[in-house]
Amino acid sequence: MGGSEQKFVDAAFHTNWVSSVGANIVDFENDIQQYLGNNVYATALNSGTAAIHVALQLLEVTKGDEVLCQSFTFSASANPIIYQGATPVFIDSESETWNMSPDLLEIAIKDRIENYKKPKAIITVYLYGMSYKAKEINAIAEKYEIPVVEDNVEAFGSRYLNQQCDTLSDIGILSFNGNKIITTSGGSALITKNNILKEKAIFLSTQARDKAPHYEHSSIGFNYRMSNILAGIGRGQMEVLDKRIEARRQNFSFYKDNLSQYKSISFLEVPNGSFSNRWMTCIKTDSHKLREQIRLELLHDDIESRPLWKPMHMQPIFKDFLHFTDGTSQTLFEKGLCLPSSSNLTESDLNRVLSIITKTPSL
Ligand SMILES: *Cc1c(COP(=O)(O)O)cnc(C)c1O
Secondary structure, three states: OOOOHHHHHHHHHHHOOOOOOOHHHHHHHHHHHHHHOOOOEEEEEOOHHHHHHHHHHHOOOOOOOEEEEEOOOOHHHOHHHHHOOOEEEEEOEOOOOOOEOHHHHHHHHHHHHHOOOOOOEEEEEOHHHOOOOHHHHHHHHHHOOOOEEEEOOOOOOOEEOOEEOOOOOOEEEEEOOOOOOOOOOOOEEEEEOOHHHHHHHHHHHEOOOOOOOOOOOOOOOOEOEOOHHHHHHHHHHHOOHHHHHHHHHHHHHHHHHHHOOOOOEEEOOOOOOOEOOOOOOEEEEOOHHHHHHHHHHHHHOOOOOEEOOOOHHHOOOOOOOOEEOOOHHHHHHHHEEEOOOOOOOOHHHHHHHHHHHOOOOOO
């Protein structure tokens, strides 16, 4: 926590607005809007997964539709496609940003159109805080008139060519789960370009109540709104977001400065003009064997590290769905490792991690 969260939480208790309506929610949404700029509208919800689910409903994704989704991601990017009764089609990454390959995206779109299955939406991901090739992806999305949902959950504060990630396409998604760069314990924001979509998102996330003195429903709703207590935590966290980003970027610099001399380890570079929050510092090693050696050396000393995301097209639950892949994300999964990256790592923590990594015999 940053320090002033308690004050905002106390205000919710004192005013007795402890549920899904209250000043903290409005102010937290305003704080996010101000941070992102660009005239966007934020709707505070109770998880990133829920926000993606609402986004798909706003885009009228329904039973039988196909949705294109980055394969190299956490399962929560793809699960809401299934919640809607739609079918995911997975797209591989390119090796410069580790995110969605524009080439494979266009190949997939052409294939699906030829099969009379024009995709209803594209879900892109800013994995590990890195922006994807938004110019190329957006050009393709516009050419075929398919809306884009930006899963910006891991990249709050990152920028693509001086524009805040999350504001580059139709709908953006943030999460404030415990493992993200700022947290409300659990929560999210859905970012839209107009107030009509925001109002519809609030409607859907508060049980879809029609205007009537009694309870009247003409559509299916969800219980997805953020509580005023958690929004209070969010208000406090917004004050320290830039500090958290700075700490994460310092972790990255430390690892890079001290490990880039080893030819068997490489780091993801940010394209010129862009900015990464470096949510996680990830390395790519030159073999699965070396990756495992480093991971196990760290584990031996009680330090957790983790292989990069296992792509969705390799997951038991998703492996039978159509995918357009070229081995890029599979290689990253086999050879890549997330290093300890908390905002509160001390210099001695980092030195401890480093000394263990550099002890790995075959480095
Ligand atoms: C964490 C995460 C989500 C889900 O967010 P929750 O708030 O935990 O539901 C979605 N996408 C990505 C890429 C994530 O890392």
